[in-house]
Amino acid sequence: MVDVKITGEIKISSPVILDLKKKIKNIPDFREKIEELLGKKITEISEVLLGGGILLEASDLHIEPEVDRVKLRVRIDGILHDVMFLNVKIYRPLLSRIKLLSGIKLNITDRPQDGRFSIILEEAPIEIRTSTLPAEYGESIVLRILNPKTLVEIEALGLRKDLLEIFRKEIERPHGMIVVTGPTGSGKTTTLYAFLKKIQKPEIKIITIEDPIEYHLEGISQTQTVPEKGYDFAKGLRSIMRQDPDVVLVGEIRDSETAKIALQAALTGHLVLTTLHTNDAAGTVARLQALGEKPVTIAPAISLTIAQRLLRKICKKCGKLITPPSDSLRKIKKALKNLPKEVKIPPLSKSLKIPQIKGCKNCNFTGYRGRIGIFEAFLVDEEMEKFILTSPSISSLREKIMKKGMVTMHQDGLIKVLQRITTIEEVERVTGE
Numbered sequence: 055m056v057d058v059k060i061t062g063e064i065k066i067s068s069p070v071i072l073d074l075k076k077k078i079k080n081i082p083d084f085r086e087k088i089e090e091l092l093g094k095k096i097t098e099i100s101e102v103l104l105g106g107g108i109l110l111e112a113s114d115l116h117i118e119p120e121v122d123r124v125k126l127r128v129r130i131d132g133i134l135h136d137v138m139f140l141n142v143k144i145y146r147p148l149l150s151r152i153k154l155l156s157g158i159k160l161n162i163t164d165r166p167q168d169g170r171f172s173i174i175l176e177e178a179p180i181e182i183r184t185s186t187l188p189a190e191y192g193e194s195i196v197l198r199i200l201n202p203k204t205l206v207e208i209e210a211l212g213l214r215k216d217l218l219e220i221f222r223k224e225i226e227r228p229h230g231m232i233v234v235t236g237p238t239g240s241g242k243t244t245t246l247y248a249f250l251k252k253i254q255k256p257e258i259k260i261i262t263i264e265d266p267i268e269y270h271l272e273g274i275s276q277t278q279t280v281p282e283k284g285y286d287f288a289k290g291l292r293s294i295m296r297q298d299p300d301v302v303l304v305g306e307i308r309d310s311e312t313a314k315i316a317l318q319a320a321l322t323g324h325l326v327l328t329t330l331h332t333n334d335a336a337g338t339v340a341r342l343q344a345l346g347e348k349p350v351t352i353a354p355a356i357s358l359t360i361a362q363r364l365l366r367k368i369c370k371k372c373g374k375l376i377t378p379p380s381d382s383l384r385k386i387k388k389a390l391k392n393l394p395k396e397v398k399i400p401p402l403s404k405s406l407k408i409p410q411i412k413g414c415k416n417c418n419f420t421g422y423r424g425r426i427g428i429f430e431a432f433l434v435d436e437e438m439e440k441f442i443l444t445s446p447s448i449s450s451l452r453e454k455i456m457k458k459g460m461v462t463m464h465q466d467g468l469i470k471v472l473q474r475i476t477t478i479e480e481v482e483r484v485t486g487e
Contacts, residue, residue, distance in 0.1 A: 062155035062171035066105050071175065074105045080415045081128070084110060085138045088126075096147040103148075104173055107199055108180060110418075113239075114199065119145060119192035131366045131425050132239060135418060145192065152195060156184035164188055170266070178202050183266065200268050208248040211241075212426035214461070214469065216396045220358070220433065225249045225327075228300070230357030231320035235332040235341075241364045241427050242329045243268055246303055249327055250274060253301065261297055263290040264305035279305075287312040295319060304328040310346035317347060320355040335361040335430050335460070336452035339442055353434065353442040360431040363463055363484045365476045366422035372414035373421065375407035375474065382408070382478055389468050394459040400472045409477050426475060428466040428484070432458065 078084050084106045091099050107115045107128060116127040116134065124145040126137040140148075153160050156169030166187045173180045183198040208221060224232060232249070234242045247269060250260060260274040265287070267278045277294070279286050287304060288311035294302055295315070306329045307313050320326045332341045338359045342352050378386070387402055400406070411421025432455040434442065441454055456462075461469075467481035481487075 062157060063174055064101065064104065064155065064171065065174040066101055068176055070101060071105060074102065074109055078106045078109050081110070081135055081137055081418050082415075084128075088138060088140075092141070092144065096144070096151050099144065100148060100151050104182065104197070104199075107197070108173070108175075108201060111201075111424075112199060115195075115197040117145070117148070117195040117197075119189060119194065121191055124192075130418065131420075131422055132364060133366075133420070149186075149193060149195065152184060152197070153186070156182075158184065158186065163193055181268075183268075202269055204244060205247050205251070205269055205271075206244065208252045211245060211248055211429075212470070212475075213429060214397060214466065216394075217429055217431060217461075220431065221249070221360075222252070224358045224433070225253050225325070227325060227357060229320060229323045229325055231317065231326040231328065231355050232358045233328055233330055233338050233356060233360065235330045235335060235338055235359065235361045236363060237331065239364070240362055241425075242362065243305075245360070245362060245427070246327050246329065247271065250301070250303065253325075258300040259298060260301040260303070261294045261299040262303035262305070263287060263294060264303070288315060291315045291319070295324075299324060301325045301327070306330070307342075307345070313342055313345045313347050314351075317342075317351050317355040320357075321351070332361070334452070334463070335359045335432055336448050336455060337361075339446075339451060340448050343445070349443050349445045353439040356434045358431060358433055360429060361463060362427050362429045363467075364425040365428055365467055365470065365480050365484055366420075367424045367426050367475055368409040368411065368477060369414065369417035369421055369423040371416040371423075372412040373409050374412060376410045378406060378408045378478075385478070386468050386471070389465055393461060393465065397461055397469070399469055402472075406472070407474070408471050409474050411477060411479075422476075422480070426470065428463045428470065428481075430460055430463045430466065432460050 077087055087102055087106060091102055110128060110130055112128040112130050114129040118125045124140040124142060126140055127134050128137055150160055155171040158167040158169040169184045171182050173182060181200040183200060185196045187194045234245050236242050250271060254260060254273055262276045265279040267276050277290055279290055291304060291312060292315055302319055302324055304316050307316055316326050316328055330338055330341050332338055339352055413419040413421045417423040464485040464487045467485055470476050471478050471481060
């Protein structure tokens with residue numbers, strides 16, 4: 055097994071964190087705190103940059119050199135926000151400091167580099183993934199903040215009751231493949247780790263292969279690919295199968311060899327959890343076929359396919375409720391008219407109220423704070439297995455699973471509008487419908 059190497063550590067002391075907690079509540083506060091430290095030691099500036107990013111619950115910090123200045127941006131709830139411009143004089147020592155911590159070479163500026171380091175806090179260590187990329191005016195830096203606080207229980211993913219029951223049942227099965235699909239940043243890893251947390255117990259052996267290991271879970275064996283040394287998903291997965299696992303998590307199926315081994319594992323008494331890049335749940339079969347697998351292998355191996363996205367939630371401090379405009383109400387009624395009976399929604403009456411954004415300091419004046427998942431999923435039962443064996447097109451498969459009662463991500467989003475969790479505008483932004 056190949057373990058992940060953490061190359062550097064920053065210890066942010068309790069007094070510093072307490073000070074930051076008092077002073078940083080939003081992006082303007084973050085900007086003000088950084089401005090206070092301009093001219094101070096680069097170690098202090100880097101502490102505030104990272105500590106502030108964590109307190110704002112940012113997923114990424116972007117440091118982007120321009121002609122004569124450097125832009126600092128943060129990604130919060132999936133959206134990038136400009137923070138401020140830094141002086142080029144600060145950028146150079148900051149770049150060196152980040153590179154040194156991340157274990158990447160200081161003298162290489164003409165090609166991309168990746169590294170990682172840890173921030174040691176009293177609550178729990180937080181890992182930072184570093185990426186540098188040569189750009190026109192210097193190296194662009196992206197720091198991905200992997201906060202274990204984002205790991206949640208399955209009940210906190212945002213699942214409807216009917217889907218939660220299906221997911222709970224399927225992850226307890228002794229074999230089969232569960233595939234989670236969606237673009238980068240759609241919460242797939244969070245969902246898979248929620249599954250692992252639910253099924254983890256002393257009687258079963260769980261092994262993961264990831265690129266890279268994003269979060270650490272006690273009691274499971276985690277291994278990371280090292281492509282430059284020839285240790286890729288396929289080789290790692292082949293080694294894992296000799297370790298007598300009960301459950302295997304494959305970070306992503308990217309090639310035909312990994313797909314083949316993963317499907318065989320699912321057919322030979324193992325529960326396999328994995329991800330694929332497809333637009334929706336129906337695209338899973340076609341994607342596996344494109345990787346060279348045949349329906350005769352895919353159909354009996356897959357037990358559940360899930361597609362997901364992340365929606366921003368309405369800010370609880372400033373969001374308000376309104377009577378929906380008539381065109382919005384028509385949209386909702388049309389989209390939700392054929393829902394399965396087991397899916398319960400609030401009544402679409404004249405008294406219906408839905409959220410509308412406003413914006414305040416608490417939500418960085420966006421109107422949203424935090425995110426929640428929207429999902430669509432279908433089970434591969436006997437009928438579906440036979441249908442997949444006919445090698446259907448994506449549209450035919452989608453039509454079939456819709457007839458069998460699948461609720462789409464768009465519909466799931468609109469249900470969350472009725473539950474006063476988000477807005478119609480946010481659902482349309484994310485689902486494109």
